[in-house]
Amino acid sequence: MVAREALRLAKAGHGNAGVSVASAVVPSLLGMVFAFFAGLLALKWLSGWLESGRWYLFGIYCLAAAAAVAGLYGAGY
Amino acid sequence: MSILQVIVLAVVQGMAELLPVSSSAHVVVAEKLMGLDPSAPEMTLLLVMLHTGTMFAVIVYFWREWRATYFKSAAVFRRAATLVAIATVITGIIGEILSKLIEKFVLHSGPHADVEQLFSHLELIAPALAAAGVLILIAGRREERVPKSDSADGVVGLGVEQAAWIGAIQGLCLPFRGFSRSGATISTGMLAGVARRRAEAFSFALAVVLTHRWWRVRRFDWRKRGTAMQV
Numbered sequence: 497m498v499a500r501e502a503l504r505l506a507k508a509g510h511g512n513a514g515v516s517v518a519s520a521v522v523p524s525l526l527g528m529v530f531a532f533f534a535g536l537l538a539l540k541w542l543s544g545w546l547e548s549g550r551w552y553l554f555g556i557y558c559l560a561a562a563a564a565v566a567g568l569y570g571a572g573y
Numbered sequence: 574m575s576i577l578q579v580i581v582l583a584v585v586q587g588m589a590e591l592l593p594v595s596s597s598a599h600v601v602v603a604e605k606l607m608g609l610d611p612s613a614p615e616m617t618l619l620l621v622m623l624h625t626g627t628m629f630a631v632i633v634y635f636w637r638e639w640r641a642t643y644f645k646s647a648a649v650f651r652r653a654a655t656l657v658a659i660a661t662v663i664t665g666i667i668g669e670i671l672s673k674l675i676e677k678f679v680l681h682s683g684p685h686a687d688v689e690q691l692f693s694h695l696e697l698i699a700p701a702l703a704a705a706g707v708l709i710l711i712a713g714r715r716e717e718r719v720p721k722s723d724s725a726d727g728v729v730g731l732g733v734e735q736a737a738w739i740g741a742i743q744g745l746c747l748p749f750r751g752f753s754r755s756g757a758t759i760s761t762g763m764l765a766g767v768a769r770r771r772a773e774a775f776s777f778a779l780a781v782v783l784t785h786r787w788w789r790v791r792r793f794d795w796r797k798r799g800t801a802m803q804v
Contacts, residue, residue, distance in 0.1 A: 519615075520614075520615040520618050520619070521618075523574060523576060523579045523619060524579075524615075524618050524619045524621075524622040525622065526576065526579055526580070526583075527579045527580070527582065527583040527619050527622055527623050527626070528583075528622040528623060528625055528626035528629075529583075529626060530579075530580050530583035530584055530587065530626070531583040531584075531586050531587035531622075531623040531624075531625075531626030531627050531630070532587070532626035532627070532629050532630045532633075533587070533630070534583060534584045534586070534587025534588050534627075534630075535587040535588075535590065535591050535626065535627040535629075535630025535631065535634075536630045536633065536634055537587075537588065538587060538588040538589075538590070538591040538592045538630075539591055539630060539631065539634040539635075539777075540634075541592065542591060542592055542593065542755070542773070543770075543773065546759070546769050546770070546773055547769065547770065549713070549716070549717050550713075551709060551712065551713035551716065551759075551760075551763075551769070552709065552710050552712075552713025552714055552717075553713075554592065554593045554594060554706075554709050554713075554756060555705075555706045555707065555708070555709030555710030555711075555712075555713060555756075556706065556710065557594055557706070558593070558594060558595070558702050558703065558705050558706030558709060558753065558756065559702075559703055559706035559707070559710075561594065561595070561702050561706075562699045562700070562701075562702035562703035562706060562751070563699075565695050565698050565699040565702060565751070566695070566696075566699040568695055569695035569696050569699060
């Protein structure tokens with residue numbers, strides 16, 4: 497999947513494909529590392545709340561987020 | 574795209590993808606706030622890499638538990654793989670049927686009728702988020718009253734019927750953005766009597782299997798959101 501997207505990027509870059517791919521790979525790798533650690537943190541958080549009986553708090557967050565999204569829709573977004 | 578934008582997007586993606594709060598809404602909002610075009614070729618590569626990082630996190634985090642349960646023996650692995658396959662097939666059937674029904678009856682099978690057209694509709698994301706919230710609330714409150722032992726229901730921790738329920742509810746998450754996959758599947762598992770830790774491990778095993786299908790949908794969605802990318 498990663499290789500396929502890199503190839504698509506190279507094709508989209510036309511004449512400057514090498515430069516385009518190279519300039520995108522470093523930030524992408526950095527992003528992958530940050531996403532990895534953020535994911536680990538999220539899973540630790542999720543497991544902690546699940547095991548300590550605070551799972552319902554995610555439900556309250558979803559309801560609040562639903563209200564916010566509905567508000568955005570009402571505001572014309 | 575600046576390094577700071579990459580880091581912000583990585584953290585939002587990594588957290589929202591795995592917490593039961595619907596990653597779609599959070600990532601789309603973050604992209605819009607930072608003025609990023611998700612259909613740009615360099616963004617697509619970045620998003621693939623972010624998902625790869627997130628999926629590695631899932632595998633690393635659950636590896637020890639999966640090894641102790643699903644990979645305990647060949648027989649247990651076959652049992653676990655069968656349950657994952659059952660849940661995934663049911664997810665696919667329900668997700669595809671729902672998608673086709675929506676395309677036919679809601680979008681009226683127009684020339685470009687695809688369920689992905691619904692993904693940016695806030696009026697649909699809001700009730701989906703609310704439905705996930707109610708499901709999580711009910712499961713959380715019920716679990717408080719009737720906690721389930723982690724050692725129950727054999728090594729894998731769930732049966733065919735429970736896996737089928739989890740797969741079915743996961744099928745609803747495919748066409749409806751905002752209906753958190755992890756929140757819905759873990760909550761359904763808990764409501765079906767699966768111990769919360771086992772429900773969590775099974776839910777994320779399904780997530781690893783579903784990633785490919787998810788990517789196919791997301792890439793299609795990005796192209797539809799205005800792109801000149803070559804397929």
